[in-house]
Amino acid sequence: MRIDIITVLPELLKSPFEASILKRAIEKGLVEVHMHNLRDYSDNNYNQVDDYQFGGGAGMVLMIEPIDKCISGLKKEREYDEVIYMTPDGETLNQKMANGLSLQKNLIILCGHYKGIDQRVRDSLITKEISIGDYVLSGGELGAAVLCDTIIRLIPGVLNNETSALTDTFQDNLLAPPVYTRPSEYKGLKVPDILLSGNFPKIEKWREEKAMERTEKLRPDLLE
Ligand code: ADE
Numbered sequence: 001m002r003i004d005i006i007t008v009l010p011e012l013l014k015s016p017f018e019a020s021i022l023k024r025a026i027e028k029g030l031v032e033v034h035m036h037n038l039r040d041y042s043d044n045n046y047n048q049v050d051d052y053q054f055g056g057g058a059g060m061v062l063m064i065e066p067i068d069k070c071i072s073g074l075k076k077e078r079e080y081d082e083v084i085y086m087t088p089d090g091e092t093l094n095q096k097m098a099n100g101l102s103l104q105k106n107l108i109i110l111c112g113h114y115k116g117i118d119q120r121v122r123d124s125l126i127t128k129e130i131s132i133g134d135y136v137l138s139g140g141e142l143g144a145a146v147l148c149d150t151i152i153r154l155i156p157g158v159l160n161n162e163t164s165a166l167t168d169t170f171q172d173n174l175l176a177p178p179v180y181t182r183p184s185e186y187k188g189l190k191v192p193d194i195l196l197s198g199n200f201p202k203i204e205k206w207r208e209e210k211a212m213e214r215t216e217k218l219r220p221d222l223l224e
Pocket residue numbers: 086087088112130131132133134135136137138139140143
């Protein structure tokens with residue numbers, strides 16, 4: 001998979017790809033992530049990429065021209081499955097969406113800033129708008145990092161134990177069951193006996209029951 005991220009703040013997006021699972025995925029060649037600084041596509045001497053909105057009002061708006069130049073240049077090189085815009089009024093990200101996107105080959109992610117982007121970008125260049133939740137971030141960068149993390153960890157070969165992504169919370173619309181590790185008793189707090197029993201069919205059944213119990217208690221909306 002290849003992901004191209006367009007941003008005015010590439011420095012905000014560096015560190016998530018320089019540690020742990022995402023770093024390893026890149027090193028293994030399972031994903032390529034390319035940052036594009038929108039200012040490099042500005043056509044004026046001040047590297048300006050935003051302007052006042054027509055009709056008046058507070059807040060600067062990202063201009064269509066540099067965004068179009070950047071996206072058109074990328075599209076000349078290869079086909080893209082989706083051109084995603086990170087925005088609080090997009091479709092809320094969930095596991096199902098991440099599963100779908102992890103199967104794609106090439107993605108562009110555009111990070112918004114300031115008051116937003118010229119509507120004509122959304123109308124003519126964007127194929128999918130994604131929000132990471134009902135709150136407003138200063139820009140789309142942190143949202144893009146969250147989106148990339150959810151997608152990349154699902155690419156086959158990225159996680160060491162391939163089955164571990166399949167048992168995540170939200171796969172099958174269930175929360176994950178509780179997990180424990182050594183010691184089996186700490187200050188009187190005990191690990192459930194069943195997990196120490198070695199009876200794997202029974203353990204599996206227990207996990208399924210706990211997953212259902214937790215989901216009914218904490219997120220009944222997932223079962224509707
Ligand atoms: N940009 C600003 N707020 C956002 C959000 N909640 N999700 C995605 N992008 C955003």
